[in-house]
Amino acid sequence: MKILIASDSYKQINGVSNSVNLLVQGLRDRGHEVKVLSLSLDRKSYKEGDDYFIASHDALIYPEARISVAVWDELIDELAAWKPDIAHIQTEFSAKWLAMKVIKKCGIPYVMTFHTNYEEYFKSKKINASLARGIIKNFDRIVYDKADTLIVPSYKIRELVEIYKVKCPVVVIPTGIELTEHPKSAGDKARLLESFGVKDNGKVLVSVSRISKEKNIDELIDYMPALLKEDPAVSLLIVGGGPHLDKLKEKAEKLGLSESVRFTGMIPKEEVYRYYQLGDIFVCASTFETQGLTYVEALANALPLVCREDKCLIDIIGQGENGFTYTDNAGFVRHILTILDDRALHQRMAEESVRKSLAFSKDVFVAAVEQLYTDVIAKRASGEPEQSEE
Secondary structure (H helix, E strand, O other): EEEEEOOOOOOOOOOOHHHHHHHHHHHHHOOOOEEEEEEEEOOOOOOOOOEEEOOEEEEOOOOOEEOOOOOOOOOHHHHHHOOOOOOEEEOOHHHHHHHHHHHOOOOOOOEEOOOOOHHHHHHHHHOHHHHHHHHHHHHHHHOOOOOOOEEOOOHHHHHHHHOOOOOOEEEOOOOOEOOOOOOHHHHHHHHHHHHOOOOOOOOEEEOOOOOHHHHHHHHHHHHHHHHHHOOOOOOOEEEEEOHHHHHHHHHOOOOOOOOEEEEEEEEOHHHHHHHHHHOEEEEEEOOOEEEEEHHHHHHHHOOOOOEEOOHHHOOOOOOOOOOEEOOOHHHHHHHHHHOOOOHHHHHHHHHHHHHHHHHHHHHHHHHHHHHHHHHHHHHHOOOOOOOOOO
């Protein structure tokens, strides 16, 4: 197949970019001809092999977000002349508008992926919930309705788009990850923990994410005093960088937690697995995730999980099997202590996490998307009316 993939975020360090990168590489490995349409990080258009980057500007609304105001670009004409069989749009914004020029000119079907729950993002900015839902509901219907199929990464998001009354067919395909076995070294773990002032005592909680307000990492820090009252030896290691990092450091200092809550800052993507392995339990307080690849990465790194209750965790956490979900401070503390105080339970949960991770492998993910493309192309060829975006 000749596949055009469009994304505002490509070859960057964030969840959407990781998903797109994985899909592109997986499809290319399977012998498909894949071209990517994305945004450059400056005001110049260029291409690198089969990756096309269109001139863009800082969008200002969110760190690292870009927007293109290009009405025409010769690279768009080049992509149209290539005549792809199908397009897969991974954004609601600039790269979508640009890809639609190719889609309309070539008369091809297209699918989209829902990556970001903007309703939760607006809530994190303290925008009225009913107002946020009204805005996003209408926005999503305009953006998604005309697609041949909408891919959502979890049943949580399928339920949401049903509430929004999105008209196009919807299919659940969880994003996968590379299930690479990484060597573990107790000596390396101890040395790395020591570099952050954390003791290798079997009581390290690890949080891995972009450090932004909507990830709700504040809650993890707020819950630490109650946990430390029960077990002063527990540490929380917060892994990642982002715009909310300094605020979290200030909070930890004000609460007198500087010795118990440590921050790594930004970590190179290829090194992140080492930081999962520093933890004994993976913790997360976010309800912002559409699927949450960090959950899956935690599974693959044999970690029990203790996370705030959220519908996207239905296929991730088996309550009492490989971790727990919590709804309040008391539940968080209780579940952490239950796992830390029973090493046999911890081991069983770690093994179950690895087993669960197999359902989220790169091969499973890419094969499911590949089959969807085949089905959508066949459906269009059967003579059913074309979707259009008028």
